[in-house]
Amino acid sequence: xxxxxxxxxxxxxxxxxxxxxxxxxxxxxxxxxxxxxxxxxxxxxxxxxxxxxxxxxxxxxxxxxxxxxxxxxxxxxxxxxxxxxxxxxxxxxxxxxxxxxxxxxxxx
Amino acid sequence: xxxxxxxxxxxxxxxxxxxxxxxxxxxxxxxxxxxxxxxxxxxxxxxxxxxxxxxxxxxxxxxxxxxxxxxxxxxxxxxxxxxxxxxxxxxxxxxxxxxxxxxxxxxxxxxxxxx
Numbered sequence: 001x002x003x004x005x006x007x008x009x010x011x012x013x014x015x016x017x018x019x020x021x022x023x024x025x026x027x028x029x030x031x032x033x034x035x036x037x038x039x040x041x042x043x044x045x046x047x048x049x050x051x052x053x054x055x056x057x058x059x060x061x062x063x064x065x066x067x068x069x070x071x072x073x074x075x076x077x078x079x080x081x082x083x084x085x086x087x088x089x090x091x092x093x094x095x096x097x098x099x100x101x102x103x104x105x106x107x108x
Numbered sequence: 109x110x111x112x113x114x115x116x117x118x119x120x121x122x123x124x125x126x127x128x129x130x131x132x133x134x135x136x137x138x139x140x141x142x143x144x145x146x147x148x149x150x151x152x153x154x155x156x157x158x159x160x161x162x163x164x165x166x167x168x169x170x171x172x173x174x175x176x177x178x179x180x181x182x183x184x185x186x187x188x189x190x191x192x193x194x195x196x197x198x199x200x201x202x203x204x205x206x207x208x209x210x211x212x213x214x215x216x217x218x219x220x221x222x223x
Contacts, residue, residue: 006150031209042198042214043151050208088150092209095166096141096202100150 002027004099006089012105017079021102023089024071033065033072036088038101043088046074079106110134114199114215121189121222129184129218131199138204140182141166141212142174144195151198157182158204189222196220 003026013019025033032050036043047056049065049072056063060079065072076083086101112133121127133140138159143151143166153166157176171193173185182201186193197218203210 031206034211042216045211045213048211086150090151090212092202092212095153095156095164096139096200096212097153097167098143098151103148 002091002093002095002097004089004091004097006087006099006102008102009100010103010105012107013079014107015079015081017106018075018077019079019104021074021076021087021089021104022071023073023099025089025091025099026070027091027093027097029093030067031092034090034092034096035063035072035074036090038086038088039084046087076104079104081106081108112199112201112213112215114197114218116218117216118219119221121186121220123189123191123222125189126185126187127189127220129186129197129199129220131182131184131215132180133182133201133213134180135201135203135213136179137201137210137213138179139202139209139212140176141200141202142172142182142184143198143200144168144193145198145217146195154184154197186220191222194220194222 035046052067090098141156142154155174199215200212202212
């Protein structure tokens with residue numbers, strides 16, 4: 001059965017800190033791994049990763065995939081209070097399966 | 109640019125009542141999904157569909173039914189509502205191509221309370 005495990009479950013940091021969120025997976029017929037940000041409404045898309053070792057970057061956020069070890073990380077540098085959200089990892093195989101999410105709270 | 113549209117946005121049901129959550133997409137996507145999200149939790153897959161006429165169970169299908177008679181619509185039916193079905197429900201869709209799919213696009217969610 002397809003499975004996605006995220007860690008940590010929650011995290012509290014101060015503005016300016018760098019955070020690393022983890023996602024490990026087991027999936028049949030892997031197509032891609034996706035990261036979403038959710039702030040009290042529908043998830044918004046951040047990244048789609050399909051190949052190992054290629055970093056995707058958008059401003060202060062970056063992500064990378066390791067298909068051999070079956071995990072991905074999402075890095076956020078110089079965190080801001082607006083980064084406070086739930087970060088969801090999902091794997092697209094025969095269906096799209098989500099992890100439980102990491103709750104990030106950034107304190108000013 | 110409608111994308112994925114869910115109705116209603118909010119609903120209160122009494123125990124034992126039934127209802128249908130509507131979901132429609134105008135992007136000609138093949139794949140559609142229904143998720144539920146309980147407070148502080150991730151998204152749990154209820155049912156999904158890879159094309160018109162094809163549906164399959166996800167992780168938590170009990171108490172729900174779906175149909176996919178057209179590419180655009182993927183309604184979720186709750187029969188005999190129970191308090192355990194109190195949750196926020198999200199519908200999503202993606203193109204469904206191989207080898208690389210698109211990301212999933214989400215509706216705005218339906219907040220359902222069963223009392």
